[in-house]
Amino acid sequence: MESAAASALLKSVMGRLFMALEKEYSKHKGLAQETHSLQQDLRMIAAAMDDQLRVLGRNDARNAVARLHTEEMLDLSHDIEDCVDRFLHRLTCNNHKRGSGSNGAGPGASSMVRRMAHELSKVQSRSSFAEEIQKLKRRIREAHQRVMDIKSIVDVIAGGQPTTGAMSSSATAPCRNTCNPVGIGEPVEELLSLLDEVEGEPEQMRVISVVGFGGLGKTTLARAVYDSPGAKGKFSHRAWVTIGTSPERDSGILHALLQQVLPKDAIGVDGQHDLEALLKEYLKDKRYLIVMDDINMEQWSIIRSTFVDNGTSSRIILTTTIQSVANMCSHGNGYVYKMNTLGEEDSKTLTFPGFRSPELEQGSESLLGKCDGLPLALVSVSDYLKSSSEPTGELCAKLCRNLGSHLKERDGHYSFSELRKVLLDSYDSFSGYALSCLLYLGIFPNNRPLKKKVVIRRWLAEGYARSDSLRREEDIADENFSKLIDQNIVQPVDTRNNSEVKTCKTHGIMHEFLLNKSLSQIFIAKSSRDHPRLGINTNARHLSVHAGELTESVESDEELSRVRSLTIFGDAGHAICYVRKCKLIRVLDLQECNDLDDEHLKYICKLWHLKYLSFGSNISELPRSIEGLHCLETLDLRRTEKKFLPIEAIMLPHLAHLFGKFMLHRDDVNSVNKMTKLQKFFSSKKSNLQTLAGFITDESKGFLQHIGHMKKLRKVKIWFKHVAGSSNYIADLSQAIQEFTKAPIDRDIDRSLSLDSEECPENFLSSLDLKTCSEGSKYALRSLKLNGELHRLPPFVTLLSSLTELCISSATLTQGHLSALINLNRLLYLKLVAYKLVNFEIKHGAFPSLRRLCFVVKSVTSALPTIEHGALPNLISLQLLCQGLVGLSGIEIKHMKYLKEVTINSGVAIQWEQAAKNHPNRPKILILRKVNPMESEEPERPCAIREQREISVAQTTSLDDGLDSSLNKMRLSKPSSSRLQVFVHPVVITAT
Template structure:
């Protein structure tokens, strides 16, 4: 087997094939086409055993060069491709292989690697370095650990104060110090390779948030739209997905439909984003340090550092600020909103000294498009009608209970969040009716309002032609027991007009024991993409059973009956199902039940799980069991789930239960991932938002670490060959295929190229096709 390594970032198929020939010592003709080069490579490899590594593939090139590798000797030959781009790795995947996503180092191995580089060996037995802050910054990334170890070694023994000082000024060191040049070059490549200005601007905007702060995807994209980084929602989504796909930002929480819900920046990438965004005057970060520029466009204040006194001494021209985010205390100078003239994004959700009296000046910010307020706000003035360009108003953290009608009459308002009512004194005047009847309302999201069926929201929402997401809390009151208007409004919202468009309508209903009969009043035909019902549910409402297009369903009830679950099992369009209950009746998921379900989640107080018969859930890929009292497999057999890729358990289950599920996962033909669920950081959650966000324990499970410098060199390939040979020499000698476990064991004990920072993804050719390997 002849190992050969190619490092060819951003080269085309022709250059890749030419480099392969050069590595083999074959003559290369510059004007040869891809087809001619393919024939040359194929002839050279014919009847030979080979192991080729194509490092850091940035585009989809495999389909153009696949024919160069012979089909008759693939049992003992391999082509391995490394890439930082998830979509490229996925495209390389085949039914016979897998994508391997290398894990970051755990705490123990991170410390070992850092100490090895930072501390002279002769002193290691004398004292331990105080490296907690540095290890946190490196975040388990091998290249970062090595670079920071070498950097601190120049400064002497890494004491606690020394490490803390370096971490405080890390952006400066990253820009200036030659020891960190290699890491700086890798980070710069990740940034410069982003396609176009949009993704770059969106990435730099992450510098507005504190380190380790979870950021909600949808809120972030609304800010991007308000800033003008993107012009449409699809463009915003595309930019976000690009950053996730390239492993530049990290998803930490998932929605019920498996989309990213929350994310954050990590490790050295966070420091690089700060360096780039501040050096280019893209943002100005005030966290106790002196602000050098008088004119700022985007201002971020962090965690009670910006006090009234210190802010008043800053020489900042606030008239040019376009975006302001405050975490903690802002101070009088910053909260003097009459000074702002160009403000478009105002995020005061976590500002601790904002008061109701400030809102009068906020209502004079005529260019404002995004406004988010926090728990110190109790009322919204009628002057908010001046904000004619406002697109998003987020009141979820506030104490606002009564919403002025003027908010609903804002012509550009797209998204309204909170939990409020209209005042009893509000009259639905002819002017208000005309506003909605003439389709002047742009409102797409109303999540949501509290109603007892009285005049107000029920009479208005039926006229909101653009409404796509609706959330309602239904309460019975003594003064009104008639919910006819509310039922009619909901019925109109869910009405199935038989259009085959991809309409993303979503409804969330919270009801008490006295109002559940409202559900039985809703009739077919109906259509929704997503439905959430929270209340006492004894049976599945008929309108749900007959609903067309329902893909996401979340039911929350004190008890879920077998009859209700049986009714769910025949919903053919359902792809994502989440069941939350204190008690779950014994239930058998029979053959052919849930024919289209991809994701199934149970959030239970008890430990009872349904029995799954063979043939049920034929396409299920994700099973989430958020049940702290789960004992073993609880009678659930997962071998019947042929497409299963992951099982997620409550992080509070016993070690015995976790081991039992690990064993079951290993015995499953797909070897699904076993992950642990932990609640997402509450700093970004909102009152009344009980949706779960899945996080993994993969980093904690990492017990091996790559070679010290984290680079894939030719001698590393020889090491890989030797490791495989020692693990299964008879397979290499007899040209037998090597198992995934044997390859996985070898990969986890070798390093990858500097461009990956511990996040390299591999694509492997097996049986003549590229396969994907992932954790």
């Protein structure tokens, strides 16, 4: 009776409370529209300000005011994002907790109280959110007014006239260190050789593009070639035009050309058409050399039609910092020459042209490392040291610590003024989220390669690939990364099978500039061994700990309210304990963390907003509480020793990419209820899993039985475990592969499959086969990797007509294996790894679409592949990583008219270099040599070494996981004390 009375009273009170809540809610129901309006205001004002500020600067580059405005807009956009996320977190997270914590209790007083508390909490959150929105709108209006006030002042000073840049057409190129250039001897010889025609080839005009990051010495190199006796003797007419970076009207560029090419008394015609006709007429029967320094695509499109092939072996040399410009200008029969940084000895020569001592060299080691062989940076350092009466190693160490401050727009030493301009030009070409992507590079150490896909996944998790357009965020992130490569800010270190960048490295001095920028804007807070407290600010957006400790004491959660990522390299100290205070953190990268343990996971598994998580080797057991990571999209366990995975990890609703080498937990596999639950999860299409790379399979089906239900799955990697006496194992595997590869007949689906049977008996892979595909469907894969003993290829390979990438690794490969591939007409990349080849001949007409072919043959006595004339008509890259390669070994490359690069062993370099000189394309010869493992600083990591014969970086590459692990097996019977190392010019590519 008392219970009923209490219940009636509660309902009465609740009714009045909910009426009040409903009235309050009506005031705030427009918050979604307010949020959208706020974000739209920010975008519109930022765009308008950019338009207004651009005219205040020169050459389309942002001036100091515009740069500060861009940084303010970026900070505002981050604060808006934080505001929205905090609001959504309070609502959705509370609701998530309420739903999961009810424990199935029925309705009653306690549940009504909880609902009331939740509704009150939502109202309070809405009120707080509305206040924050109004504050942010005031900040936007204030930012707008500040810029308008500054614009008015500048207009008064400038008389209301915007300043414009002028294009130089001087006959002398402005470049530093032209009196005694260092390290350009071989590049000059190579460019001079490109001025000649290949014997037997017709005379024709060629465009030679010299490309590279600003300050590499492109102008110096072009000037050395232009002034060389060889160039003067070959060309009756020469001209040098410094184009500059400002877009001029068409006639301005043509006038600049005319002033240098034509006699002065011949210029007197106005109008673009007349100028172009005059140039064509004058050049039509002459053999000329024209250098156009610092050109962009717009300028080249204006003047390109002026240069008609007149059959006189004329040459045009262009310099540019943009790779796509170089590719476009030299498309066809031209040549792209990519500048390299200087080696260690040349760097010392340029930095210390006079006094040298052991103390100075040792003290300057880190400083030269930051300069990273960039001539302009080295000259700037040299000029700075010359301003001191006694340069010492201690002075170099001090400069190294403070180098970033000298790269600022203001207050830096005058010796670095030209270097600052080059770095700012690159920085100013980015804005919005693309600028965030650029600054983001400062998080990572610059002494090791950086994986492209890791960077892109982190950008996506951070929200740095958003757009108003309908394009996918993945495409936008890839486009931003491509821009970094295109502008040579980021250099490729290792490329994938399809020529896409796999690992990369930021230019050393650019990395220092970006890190300093990020620290000053509190975009990044960093702690390192060299600078244990440098830039540490717990209000920063990204925390990065490099083998050091965060020594600050964090008193409140608000101090870490802006943190969106924590990245740890080396020992974490107690920094990992701060992660529980980072309520909105999205990225937690602990792959390089040495002292992480299972105890720390209790903090991590409560981070509801976390989207990217990677662990190091110390984690042994993944707890079931990982189900608390509701928003997790990427889970990387490749560095862990973990072998078993709980189903709670697989059932995360947003998980898209799962990396490691594991099996489902035995308790889960043996539980009928859990396996049924997992099957329902996949069947209901709640799973977002796209990458599963990968899992181990044996007689317990585990993942195998669920592959067909993972509808979004695009990439799978499987390690097969030998099971004796299991008759159904092969059938289960074949069924799983069949379900994964099946697709509608009218669709090409981007799917990749990697199968590793190293632990299985011979011919295990060969026994896999698929049933005949049902009507209206086909078996479709883009990429396939097979690793194991193969007596013959699995029959299903020949059914994969849409295959574009194929990698096969086996102890022996024969003509039979090759013949089975003959109908794969769409194949673009083929990689074959074996201890020996038997009767391996690529015949005329084979592989008509193939662009890249790689052979890795370990046996010195193995027969080498034979390539008939007319085979591989579209080949671009040929890798012959064969121990038994002697000279050209009967392989003729001249008929491969599109060939651009050949990778071979160092012992036969001379013969192949000569063959390249006789090829119309002058393909690059990339050198492979053996090195002792002790030469590598970290046996499992790339090691940068300088090679004196050419200005290039040597990259020690480890074997691809899974695909080439058979080579490890081969070493047991044929031991080798050396590793493979690739020397590339201009970039490194994976050899094995």
